[in-house]
Amino acid sequence: MTPLVSTGKRIPDYLNAAYGLKSWLFTTDHKRIALLYMASVTMFFFLGGLMAVLIRLELVTPQGDLVEPDVYNRLFTMHGIIMVFFFLIPAIPATLGNFLIPIMIGAKDLAFPRINLGSWYVYNAGGLFTMYSILNGGVDTGWTFYTPFSTTFSNTYVLATGLGIFITGFSSIMTGLNFLVTIHRMRAPGLTWFRLPLFVWAHYATSIIMLLGTPVLAITVLLVALERSFHIGVFDPAYGGDPILFQHLFWFYSHPAVYIMVLPAMGVISELITCFARKRVFGYRFIAYSSVAIAVLGFLVWGHHMFTTGQSIYASTIFSVLSMLVAVPSAIKVFNWTATLYRGSISWDTPMLYALGFIGLFTIGGLTGVMLATLGIDIHVHDTYFVVAHFHYIMVGGTIMGYLGGIHFWWPKITGRMYPAFWSKFAAITIFIGFNLTFFPQFILGYMGMPRRYHAYPDEWQVLNVMSSAGASILGVGYLIPMIYLAWSMRYGPRAEANPWGAVGLEWEIQSPPTAHNFETEPVVDKEAYAYTAEQGYVPPTKEAEFV
Amino acid sequence: MANHDHDTPHITGLGTYFAVFGALMVLTAATVFVAFQDLGMMNNVVALGIATLKAVLVLWFFMHLGHATTFTRVAMASTLFFFFLLLAFLFGDTLTRDLLDVPGRVIEL
Amino acid sequence: MSDASAVQHPKLQHYFHSLRQQTETVTLGMWMFLVTEVMFFGGLFAVYALYRSQYPEAFAAASSHLPINLGAINTAVLIGSSLTMVLAVWAAQTGRQKMIAVFLLLTFVLGAAFLGIKTVEYADKWNHHLVPGPSFQFEGADPGQARMFFHLYFAMTGLHAVHMIIGMVFILMWVPRALRGEFTREWNDPVEILGLYWHFVDLVWIFLFPLLYLIGRHTG
Numbered sequence: 060m061t062p063l064v065s066t067g068k069r070i071p072d073y074l075n076a077a078y079g080l081k082s083w084l085f086t087t088d089h090k091r092i093a094l095l096y097m098a099s100v101t102m103f104f105f106l107g108g109l110m111a112v113l114i115r116l117e118l119v120t121p122q123g124d125l126v127e128p129d130v131y132n133r134l135f136t137m138h139g140i141i142m143v144f145f146f147l148i149p150a151i152p153a154t155l156g157n158f159l160i161p162i163m164i165g166a167k168d169l170a171f172p173r174i175n176l177g178s179w180y181v182y183n184a185g186g187l188f189t190m191y192s193i194l195n196g197g198v199d200t201g202w203t204f205y206t207p208f209s210t211t212f213s214n215t216y217v218l219a220t221g222l223g224i225f226i227t228g229f230s231s232i233m234t235g236l237n238f239l240v241t242i243h244r245m246r247a248p249g250l251t252w253f254r255l256p257l258f259v260w261a262h263y264a265t266s267i268i269m270l271l272g273t274p275v276l277a278i279t280v281l282l283v284a285l286e287r288s289f290h291i292g293v294f295d296p297a298y299g300g301d302p303i304l305f306q307h308l309f310w311f312y313s314h315p316a317v318y319i320m321v322l323p324a325m326g327v328i329s330e331l332i333t334c335f336a337r338k339r340v341f342g343y344r345f346i347a348y349s350s351v352a353i354a355v356l357g358f359l360v361w362g363h364h365m366f367t368t369g370q371s372i373y374a375s376t377i378f379s380v381l382s383m384l385v386a387v388p389s390a391i392k393v394f395n396w397t398a399t400l401y402r403g404s405i406s407w408d409t410p411m412l413y414a415l416g417f418i419g420l421f422t423i424g425g426l427t428g429v430m431l432a433t434l435g436i437d438i439h440v441h442d443t444y445f446v447v448a449h450f451h452y453i454m455v456g457g458t459i460m461g462y463l464g465g466i467h468f469w470w471p472k473i474t475g476r477m478y479p480a481f482w483s484k485f486a487a488i489t490i491f492i493g494f495n496l497t498f499f500p501q502f503i504l505g506y507m508g509m510p511r512r513y514h515a516y517p518d519e520w521q522v523l524n525v526m527s528s529a530g531a532s533i534l535g536v537g538y539l540i541p542m543i544y545l546a547w548s549m550r551y552g553p554r555a556e557a558n559p560w561g562a563v564g565l566e567w568e569i570q571s572p573p574t575a576h577n578f579e580t581e582p583v584v585d586k587e588a589y590a591y592t593a594e595q596g597y598v599p600p601t602k603e604a605e606f607v
Numbered sequence: 608m609a610n611h612d613h614d615t616p617h618i619t620g621l622g623t624y625f626a627v628f629g630a631l632m633v634l635t636a637a638t639v640f641v642a643f644q645d646l647g648m649m650n651n652v653v654a655l656g657i658a659t660l661k662a663v664l665v666l667w668f669f670m671h672l673g674h675a676t677t678f679t680r681v682a683m684a685s686t687l688f689f690f691f692l693l694l695a696f697l698f699g700d701t702l703t704r705d706l707l708d709v710p711g712r713v714i715e716l
Numbered sequence: 717m718s719d720a721s722a723v724q725h726p727k728l729q730h731y732f733h734s735l736r737q738q739t740e741t742v743t744l745g746m747w748m749f750l751v752t753e754v755m756f757f758g759g760l761f762a763v764y765a766l767y768r769s770q771y772p773e774a775f776a777a778a779s780s781h782l783p784i785n786l787g788a789i790n791t792a793v794l795i796g797s798s799l800t801m802v803l804a805v806w807a808a809q810t811g812r813q814k815m816i817a818v819f820l821l822l823t824f825v826l827g828a829a830f831l832g833i834k835t836v837e838y839a840d841k842w843n844h845h846l847v848p849g850p851s852f853q854f855e856g857a858d859p860g861q862a863r864m865f866f867h868l869y870f871a872m873t874g875l876h877a878v879h880m881i882i883g884m885v886f887i888l889m890w891v892p893r894a895l896r897g898e899f900t901r902e903w904n905d906p907v908e909i910l911g912l913y914w915h916f917v918d919l920v921w922i923f924l925f926p927l928l929y930l931i932g933r934h935t936g
Contacts, residue, residue, distance in 0.1 A: 167731035170741045236748045243678060244741040245731075271689050274752040278759035282871075291848065291867035292860070293763055299861050304766060307697050308759055358689060362696065374700035576730070618809045628799040635791050635925075639784065642930040650934055654926035661922045669802045669915045676740070679747050686751045690758040697762055698769070 070579065072475065072572040087172035088575055093158035094473070095179050100154060101542075103145040103186065110138035112535065115497075115528040123515035131514035132199035133215065139202030144224050145186055147458050148316060151323035152269075153178070153234055155465045156262045158473060160238055162566040162573065163256050165247025165582040170240040178233035185227030192216035192223070201512065203313070206294035206305040210286040218284055225280045228273045231319075235269025238262050247565075249584040253344065256564055256588045260347040261326025264354035268315045268322075271358070276312035279305065303368050310361035318357040321421070321453055322350055324461025325392055328414050331464050332396050333589040334562040335411035336403025340589045342395040349388035356385045366437045375434060382432035389425050393418060408560065409483040413464030416491045420456025424449060427502065442512075445505025448498045456494055463490070463541065470545065471555030475572040478548040482540060490537035496530025563590055617674040627668045634661050727903045739905050746909035750916050753879075757920055760875065764868050764927065767861075774861035776932020778854070781846060782869070783837060787929040790833050791921065797826035798918040805911040808894075808904035816894040816907060823914065824887045827880055834877060841866070869928055876924060879917045886910055 073090045076082075083091060113134050117125040126134065157175065161168055169175050192198060198220045200209040209217050242263050246255070283305070285291045292298025294305045333340045340346060362370060362378030396418055405411070427449040431437050440446065467487075471477055500523040505511075509520055516524065558567040565582055566573075638657040646653060666672045672680060725735050732738040768775050804819035838847075845853040846866055854862045890910060893899065899907050 171745060172731070232752050236745060236752070239748055240741055240745045244737060244744060270748060270751050271686065271755055274754075274756035275693070275759045278756050282760075282763065285867075285871060289848070289867070291871065292864045293767070293867070299767070299771065299858075299864055301701070301766070303700075304697070304763065307693075307700065308762070311693055311759075358692060359696075362700065369704070371700045371703040371706070373703040373706070374696065377699065378696075618806070621803075621806065624799060624802050624806065628795065631795045632792060635788060635795065638926055638930065639788050642784075642926075642933040645934040651931065654930050655923075658923050658926050662919050665798065665915055665919055665922065669798055669918075670912055675747070676744070679744060682747060682751060683754075686754045690754060690762075693758065693762050694765060697766060701766060701770070 070574045072570065073575045074475070074572055076575040085176070087168070087176055089157050089161050089169050089172065089175060090473075090573065090577075092175050092179055093154050093156075096149060096153040096157060096182070099179070099183060099186065100146055100150050103141050104150075104538075107138050107141035107146055108535065108538065110134050110141070111531065114138060115531040117514055118516070118524045119528045121516050121518045121521050121524075126514065128514050129199055132201075132512070133197035135512055136199055136201050137193055137197045140189065140198070140220060140224070142454075143202055143316070143320075144227050145182075145189065147320040147454055148231055149182060149234070150320075150458065150462050151327065151465065152238070152262060152265055152319075153182070153230075155327065155462070155469060156238065156258075156265075156323060157234070159469065159566055160241060160259060160262055161245070162569065162577050163259050163564065164242060164245060165250055165565055165578065165584065166241065166245040167576045167578065169237045170245055171237050174233050175237055178230040178237075181233065182227055182230035185223045185225070185230065188219050188223030188226065192219035195219075203309060204280075204283060204305075205309075206283065206286065206302045207296070210283055210294055211290075217287060221280045221284055225277055225284075228277050228280075231269050232273050235266035235273070239266040239270065242266075247582050247584055253347070254584055254587050255347075256326075257329035257340065257343070257346050257350070258323075258326035261322045261329070261350045264350035265319050265322045267351070267354045268319050268357060272312040272315045272319075275308060276316075279308040279312070282308075303365065303370060306365050306368060307361070310364045311358070314361040314364065315354070315357040317450070317453065318353050320458045321461075322353060324417065324458045324465075325350065327461040327465035327468070328396060328417050329392075330562075330564070331410045331414035331468055332399050333591065334468070334560055335406050335408060335414070336400050337406075337561075337591050338399055338403040338589075339587075339591060340395065341398035341401075342391070343588070345391050346395050349391045352388040353385060356381065356388065360385055360432075363432050363437070366434060367441045379432055379434045379437075383429055386425060386429050386432075389421075393422055393425075407484075409478075409480065409487055410464045410468035410560075412484060412487040412491075413460050413467065416487070417457060417460040417464065420452050420460060420491075420494065424452030424456055427452065440505055442510055443505035444501040444509045444511055447511050448501035448505060451498045451501070455498070460490075463487070466541075466545075468560070469566070470548070471559045472566055472571050472573070474549050474552075475555050476548045476552035477555045477559065478544050478552055482544045486537055486540035486544075489533060489540065493530050493533030493535075493537050497527050497534050498530070500524070500526045500530075564588065617671070619668065619671070619674075623668060627664050631661055631664060634664075725903065735903055739903075739908075742905045742909060743912070746912045750912065753916060757872075757875070760868075760872055761923070761927075764872065767864055767868070768927075768931065771858065771861040771864070772932065774856065774858035775865045777856045777858075778862035778865035778869075779928060779931050780933060781844070782929050783840065784929055784933065786833055786837055787925055790830050791925045793826050793830045793833070794918050794921050797823045797830070798915050800826060801911050801914045805904075805907055808899045808907040809901065811901035813894060813897050813899065816899055816904075817891050820887050820891050820894060820907075824884055824891075827884045827887070831877060831880060834873065838870075872924055872928065876917065876920050879920070883910070883914050883917055886913075 073088055076088075077086075083095065086092060086095075113126065114131070117123065117131060117134075123131065157169070192215075195216055198213070198215045198217055200213050200215070200217060204217070204221070242255075242259060282291070282293055286294050286300075290298070293300045294302050296302065329340060329346060360378055360382040362374055363382045366375050366379075427445070431440070431446065431449055467478070467483060504520055504523050504527075507520065509516055555571045557570050559571075560567075565584070568582070569577060634657050638654055641653050641657070642650065644650075666683070672683065728735055728738060732741065800819045800822040804816050804823065807813075807815035807819055841847050845851050847870070848863050848867050852859075852863060852866075856862055887910065890906060893906070
């Protein structure tokens, strides 16, 4: 527990560097901003979760007996908007990324600390507009805002919500810009690109998408607002406009946005797998490049959301082929993680449980994604629960598992406290079981033809829907348990050492929690990432063995 | 990290700036003149070509892209690439939509 | 990192090693912001390109109602403001502190002139019932499609004007800083990145001018 400071004199950690509300609200310390973000993001997660609870309650019975149809429309819309824009997109980058990227690259802060703080305020301003619309009854367009319904027919608070998303988009841009510039310009001496932790590579790729994609969403939302207010006609066939143009522009951002959500989780998993297998990562460069490949290819596939819209069949065919191409870099990652596990000395700490869960669930989500990219199958299961199950396997099974795994891995570093091992493992297993019980039946339902976004359904689908709702309650409990013991640990948890997991990486070489400036003397990096050695429990295989 | 490490930043001479300004003015006059000549399809090409040339002059000399790091240049080039990607797929859809004679698929203009 | 041991410059933030690293970082940050701006305007340009290709006649007919002389003058004014802006950056780099303020003010005046001419144009549209809305009237084959052209015209030039106004606010904020002698030969990042932003606004107009004013001029 001795801080690793060369002067020997103890410097207060970042949590104790200053006190009072002002020291938090006006902080420019990336670590404190990460915690501010964590609070906001968690709040929105439980708000979005509340909507999900109501949706699953409604679907317990075939009749639409709990809520009115238009209330149900608002519920799934607000669930989607809150979860996508206010939780999944900022969740890992703005919290773990914000906290860890400067430390991992040996910097004292991000390149633009005030912009970083500003992004948190912008995020919350966007959240306020969205909350305003929720309190007034919400929006019923679906989170995708398809025209002409959103521009001409919907009588709900489209403008307020759109404004909220427009504003929140800028917080995403600010975060991405900060990361990209920081990673380019502020690495410690000796920290070359191929010595960077893969977490940093993943966030680099994420930032590229944030910078290139989010502005297009901004202009699209702006055009929707203009169309709704002044009927400018660009999305309205009555004036010669093309509603499908909206979908092109919307998915140009919103498909890559899926990779904004999942790439950071992949970065987390690379850290967890290597640490708890005590092994160098298999194929470092392939994992690094595959992150960038996913970011680039992610921009070439958006039309697979539009196979049934009247999009040209030629465009659909090309989009279909390109969509399958994205599976390649994703598969590279999965294969490399499993190859890293091979002959590793594996320990079953809580973060590792999440990491293994991620690999399994992401693989199912990814493979069903390839099915959906196939033109014929997509037309069969388009807008059914098959799609719903698919993207929840990616977003919940991927992003949230990665987020929770990362939180549990770096919690000792962030707070300086340990959490109870039993309860955390219990929660991880509960979440895994609850998740699968919730969403696997939805694959079957979707394949049988149950459409999404309906509040009533035929009787023969009740058993599977009840299973799904039962799973959702297990999942809900699973999410509440960490809230309790993590909150408990902040005050009562045993103090954590600088490196409780025996992991390698710059963040584990400084004290827990870190000091305000992270490093008292600038680190110099002279080795690769994940340089786990024999005494840490790993026996390097011979050259031949690696390929057996 | 830095792709070129001068100790002092490069300072472009005033002569260059005025020359670039002059060239931009000439090109503006040229594009207005050409707009009134009937070149058929080539009118659009020439107008956008001149605009691109002007943009390159502004980027290279006024915005000092000529002395920027390689990464800055690559970033701007790839941004344009992604913009053209958006255009390419957009037109790839709209221009081929009614090639197949499927009922209900033909968009009347 | 060569001058890390030198005396700390007052404008050097603690998380950077050197002014040089700081300048490179800040400049790169502005370029990255311009990346987002390209994509932001890019979405709008894509919409314009799509409808221009679908309704070439209507767009050409509508375009011929725009005053080409005012558009050309405005192009010259804006390019002139880019020149004065680059001269402000030059003055900062060569340590001529008063001249920074002079050139910034000149840039502001030219920017204001641009917006003034733009206002004349907008008023002209209003008087000729070319502003989409209840009073919109267009004598031509396809008034609906011409209406879309004018909507796009106002959206694109309006968004451009908003960017100019933001730039002009910053120019005004930078003038007293320049007069105080804050920008030196060693440290003039704010002037430099404001210049980048202003030139980008100029770039957008360089494309807006032919796309909105000049297309189909030979037929109309």
